[in-house]
Amino acid sequence: MARKAGIIGGGVIGGGWAARFLLNGWNVTVFDPDPEAPRKVGEVIANARRALPALSDGPMPPEGTLTFAATITEAVEGADYIQESVSERLDLKHRVFAQIQQVAPHTPIGSSTSGFKPSELQQNAANPATIFVAHPFNPVYLLPLAEIVPSAKSDPALIEAAKETLREIGMFPLHIRKEIDAHIADRFLEAVWREALWLVKDGIATTEEIDEAIRMGFGLRWGQMGLFETYRIAGGEAGMKHFMAQFGPCLTWPWTKLMDVPEFNDELVDLIAGQSDAQSGHHSIRELERIRDQNLIGFLRVLKDRNWGAGKVLLDHDARRRTAMPAPVAGSGPMETARLTVLPGWIDYNGHMTESRYLFAASETSDAFLRHIGADVAYVGTGFSYYTAETHIMHLGEAKLGDALTGTVQVLHADEKRLHIFIRILKGDEPVATLEQMLLHVDMKAGKTCPAPQAILDRLMPIAEAHASLPRPEATGRHVGQKKA
Numbered sequence: 001m002a003r004k005a006g007i008i009g010g011g012v013i014g015g016g017w018a019a020r021f022l023l024n025g026w027n028v029t030v031f032d033p034d035p036e037a038p039r040k041v042g043e044v045i046a047n048a049r050r051a052l053p054a055l056s057d058g059p060m061p062p063e064g065t066l067t068f069a070a071t072i073t074e075a076v077e078g079a080d081y082i083q084e085s086v087s088e089r090l091d092l093k094h095r096v097f098a099q100i101q102q103v104a105p106h107t108p109i110g111s112s113t114s115g116f117k118p119s120e121l122q123q124n125a126a127n128p129a130t131i132f133v134a135h136p137f138n139p140v141y142l143l144p145l146a147e148i149v150p151s152a153k154s155d156p157a158l159i160e161a162a163k164e165t166l167r168e169i170g171m172f173p174l175h176i177r178k179e180i181d182a183h184i185a186d187r188f189l190e191a192v193w194r195e196a197l198w199l200v201k202d203g204i205a206t207t208e209e210i211d212e213a214i215r216m217g218f219g220l221r222w223g224q225m226g227l228f229e230t231y232r233i234a235g236g237e238a239g240m241k242h243f244m245a246q247f248g249p250c251l252t253w254p255w256t257k258l259m260d261v262p263e264f265n266d267e268l269v270d271l272i273a274g275q276s277d278a279q280s281g282h283h284s285i286r287e288l289e290r291i292r293d294q295n296l297i298g299f300l301r302v303l304k305d306r307n308w309g310a311g312k313v314l315l316d317h318d319a320r321r322r323t324a325m326p327a328p329v330a331g332s333g334p335m336e337t338a339r340l341t342v343l344p345g346w347i348d349y350n351g352h353m354t355e356s357r358y359l360f361a362a363s364e365t366s367d368a369f370l371r372h373i374g375a376d377v378a379y380v381g382t383g384f385s386y387y388t389a390e391t392h393i394m395h396l397g398e399a400k401l402g403d404a405l406t407g408t409v410q411v412l413h414a415d416e417k418r419l420h421i422f423i424r425i426l427k428g429d430e431p432v433a434t435l436e437q438m439l440l441h442v443d444m445k446a447g448k449t450c451p452a453p454q455a456i457l458d459r460l461m462p463i464a465e466a467h468a469s470l471p472r473p474e475a476t477g478r479h480v481g482q483k484k485a
């Protein structure tokens with residue numbers, strides 16, 4: 001049964017958490033007294049539906065259910081995990097924790113707080129041990145980092161379990177060993193933010209020029225290597241020691257205004273907001289969110305292809321999901337084994353899914369079927385596998401960006417060596433393509449076909465027998481140029 005996440009606070013961050021849990025198959029109940037919250041959360045989830053599946057290379061789990069509760073009690077009752085994302089005020093967070101713990105005294109409560117320490121959050125709590133910082137980054141449904149900050153009063157086992165929960169929804173829980181105001185990442189962000197405010201206030205640069213200075217240069221580097229690895233390389237062959245020796249003395253130069261806070265008055269707010277409007281006001285916030293999401297998807301996909309940084313987290317998440325997925329159930333009809341969303345990189349110059357992706361979708365579908373009958377990665381590791389010997393694709397419709405596709409397998413014939421299947425790639429109930437394939441069981445070392453072992457045949461044959469009574473697809477055995485019957 002799907003687990004339940006109680007989301008308290010449905011603003012920018014609460015909406016992002018709701019989306020991440022929901023799209024990873026959790027049931028989500030949100031409480032937020034703002035009557036606009038369901039609309040706002042709905043818009044964040046709509047963005048997430050367009051974005052998050054694009055990072056997955058396997059079927060997404062079925063979406064959980066989303067409900068809005070009238071009270072905190074209703075939202076957290078029976079929850080397996082609770083995430084608090086109310087406005088950044090300590091008194092408000094204390095009141096919320098007190099209400100939560102009246103009904104859920106033992107459930108993990110992660111707080112999205114950007115700055116408060118866990119010991120501050122836990123003050124006067126009925127059960128301080130369950131409250132900890134789980135600080136995410138916007139957009140929560142795409143960025144993997146969650147800073148997990150416990151205090152001395154936290155329950156270590158509960159913290160480990162919470163980290164595991166976050167991994168299950170594709171996040172990277174970074175355990176912060178010592179509590180500190182603003183954790184790790186926000187200390188950087190505050191430093192950068194302060195310097196940027198000074199540069200604008202002193203008339204040195206506009207908001208646009210500052211953003212160009214970041215996104216055309218060091219911002220690109222940081223997304224893949226961070227600060228220290230980047231500077232290690234910048235030290236040349238002599239590495240970090242040389243870098244420190246060369247640039248260390250600059251630290252005493254009067255370059256930074258880090259300790260100095262610009263006076264935060266209406267004049268500064270208007271100056272920054274005015275320049276920001278001039279820079280980006282021609283886009284709505286929702287448009288900017290979509291541009292940001294598509295850019296992030298592009299970066300993250302490259303990192304995933306390279307098994308590097310945040311890309312590793314995505315690969316781990318795919319692998320976890322694959323193992324956690326309930327095996328497809330063989331019924332009397334074709335077996336649904338794959339669910340895919342059409343990604344931006346799959347679209348060709350004709351504005352629809354490019355032909356190579358139909359083969360990709362089919363191999364996702366047949367791979368899942370092979371895993372189901374026991375020909376999984378571990379089996380391939382023993383030196384045996386199924387190879388595709390022949391494929392015939394028929395294009396019957398168009399798949400467009402963001403379309404949800406499912407892949408089904410119908411077994412046409414199976415024996416010891418051969419597996420003859422018919423794959424349908426469906427958009428809704430309509431096939432956009434069908435693929436007829438012949439797969440052969442092979443001894444990979446010998447480089448030739450051989451009979452599949454009994455364990456695989458025991459799983460395969462009952463499906464083949466059940467499918468034998470299905471109508472044979474008209475497209476079976478077709479060749480190019482043949483007139484439709």
Ligand SMILES: NC(=O)C1=CN([C@@H]2O[C@H](COP(=O)(O)OP(=O)(O)OC[C@H]3O[C@@H](n4cnc5c(N)ncnc54)[C@H](O)[C@@H]3O)[C@@H](O)[C@H]2O)C=CC1
Nearest residue numbers: 009010011012013032034085086087088112113114136138
């Ligand atoms: N916006 C950001 O970039 C980030 C914010 N955070 C943290 O996330 C938390 C929420 O921030 P945002 O989502 O940005 O703020 P927000 O202003 O977008 O949302 C806060 C929400 O809390 C709701 N709220 C107020 N009182 C409530 C109550 N008693 N019960 C339930 N909901 C209540 C408000 O109606 C509002 O919808 C803060 O602690 C913040 O520090 C963390 C990471 C990034």
Ligand SMILES: C[N+](C)(C)CC(=O)CC(=O)[O-]
Nearest residue numbers: 113114136137138186189
């Ligand atoms: C501005 N902020 C301190 C709320 C930012 C964060 O906490 C993290 C983020 O997403 O930048």
